[in-house]
Amino acid sequence: MERNYDGIDLMKFIGAIFIVGINSSAFSDVNPMINDVLFQGIGRLAFPLFFVASGFFLSKKIQKDKTQTNEIVASYTKRIGLIFIFWLLFNWKWVWESWFSNTTGVFDESNVFKFLVDIATQSTYSGSWYLAACIIAAVLYFVVFKKFAVWFKTFLAALIFLAVATFTMKVNNPIVFYIKDVLAPPVTLLMGPIYFAVGDIIARDKVDSIRSNRGVYWLGLMVSLMLWGVELYMKRGFLISTDQLFIYPVICYFIFSLLLTIKMDIPYAFEMRKISSVMYLTQFSFMFLNQSFLNVTGTVNFSLVFFESLALGIVLLKLRKLNEFKWLDLAY
Numbered sequence: 001m002e003r004n005y006d007g008i009d010l011m012k013f014i015g016a017i018f019i020v021g022i023n024s025s026a027f028s029d030v031n032p033m034i035n036d037v038l039f040q041g042i043g044r045l046a047f048p049l050f051f052v053a054s055g056f057f058l059s060k061k062i063q064k065d066k067t068q069t070n071e072i073v074a075s076y077t078k079r080i081g082l083i084f085i086f087w088l089l090f091n092w093k094w095v096w097e098s099w100f101s102n103t104t105g106v107f108d109e110s111n112v113f114k115f116l117v118d119i120a121t122q123s124t125y126s127g128s129w130y131l132a133a134c135i136i137a138a139v140l141y142f143v144v145f146k147k148f149a150v151w152f153k154t155f156l157a158a159l160i161f162l163a164v165a166t167f168t169m170k171v172n173n174p175i176v177f178y179i180k181d182v183l184a185p186p187v188t189l190l191m192g193p194i195y196f197a198v199g200d201i202i203a204r205d206k207v208d209s210i211r212s213n214r215g216v217y218w219l220g221l222m223v224s225l226m227l228w229g230v231e232l233y234m235k236r237g238f239l240i241s242t243d244q245l246f247i248y249p250v251i252c253y254f255i256f257s258l259l260l261t262i263k264m265d266i267p268y269a270f271e272m273r274k275i276s277s278v279m280y281l282t283q284f285s286f287m288f289l290n291q292s293f294l295n296v297t298g299t300v301n302f303s304l305v306f307f308e309s310l311a312l313g314i315v316l317l318k319l320r321k322l323n324e325f326k327w328l329d330l331a332y
Contacts, residue, residue, distance in 0.1 A: 007259040008053055009269040009276075015050060016276035018043035020283045020305050029298030040242065045255070047130070048248045051192050052256050054134050055141070055199025062142060063203065073142050077135050084119075084131045086330040087281045091125040094285065126284035129189060137192025141200070150204070154197040158249075161194035165244040169235065191244055198253050202260070211261045221254035274332040275313035281331075282309045 020026070021039040028035040058076055062069050088095060115124060123129040140160075145153040210217060228247045235245075266272070286305045290296050296304065316332070319325040 006264040006266040006269040007262050008056075008256075009273040010264065010266055011049060011259060012053060012276040013272040015046035016279040017306060018046045019280055020309070021302055022046075023283060024287055024302040024305055025298055026302035027299050044242045044245075045248065045251065047243065048195050048252045049256065050130070051134070051137065051195030052199040052202070052252045055137070055192075055196030056203050056256070057199075058138060058142065058196070059200040059203035069142060069146055073138050076138055080131050080135050082330045083277075083281075083332065084128060087128070088125060090282070091285055094288065095125050127281055130280070133189045133192040136189055137196040141193045141196045150197075150200065154194075154201065157193035157197040160190050161244075161249065162246070164191045165246055168244050169238045194249050195252060198249050198256070202253065202256055205257065207260055210257050214258070214261055217254050217258050217261075221251065221258065224250045224254060271317055274317060275310065277332040278313035278316060279306075279309040282312055 018039060021035075022043050026035060026039055058072070061072050065072075118124050119128075119132065141153060141157060145156055148156070224247055228245065228251060231245055231247050232242065283305050286308045287301060290301050290304050290308075294304070313332075316328050320328045
């Protein structure tokens, strides 16, 4: 039985809304508890699930012809790179003001090298780190680790993830402090491999097997959600943010697997997946414009950004159908 991917498309769309809510502090001005639970808590699973989806679909392509692994990853890297460039140009004003102009608005060449380095180490414009992280994860997991068994690739990805999750905590260990604050490795960009590993594992599963053991998967999800609460409780006071928790890969495995067993027939589901990418990559620009010109924050800003980015995504998809605008597929 073929897997149904409409659930994944819906998940990515909802995840994009959560990310907009996280960055705009949605409802913080109305009810801070709703913001903390819904967006700063549950919403933090959006990025891990995005990574799992990327690893899943890439793995499905590779399994069709493993002799073309390098070529498939190269094509994926090229596509993500072009998306990076498209939105870099879209955000050119903020990039210029942040990187290349001095206080008088004149070009400052001293930041050029740092800008080029930061393309591969952190955000050069808001949100771009995710695109770079996907490329790094794809190359590491599917190319560098290609000759290893799945379990060993997952083990290596888990080691990287443990280091990332550790270095993003407030740890007083002098060795960790030196590595984190003096060497300042780009740990956030290395959070992807473990989720690509989870996506790869799920892509190798048989959907009928998952469906026949659905009760076990639901039990696993419930247990992992409880462990999520335990981890948050145990790490209170140590967390800089809740973006990287040890239990996230496990939770994502069960959520994503269960999604594949749910038959959904959602109109325009594939378009929703594309729009979710547009929403994520435009949200920061709309937030800035809304705050600067409309002086709005919180719930109002969240609502405006959601509808603005959604409308832009729909317009891009409509224009993409015209021959003159086929290049707009670079946006997603």
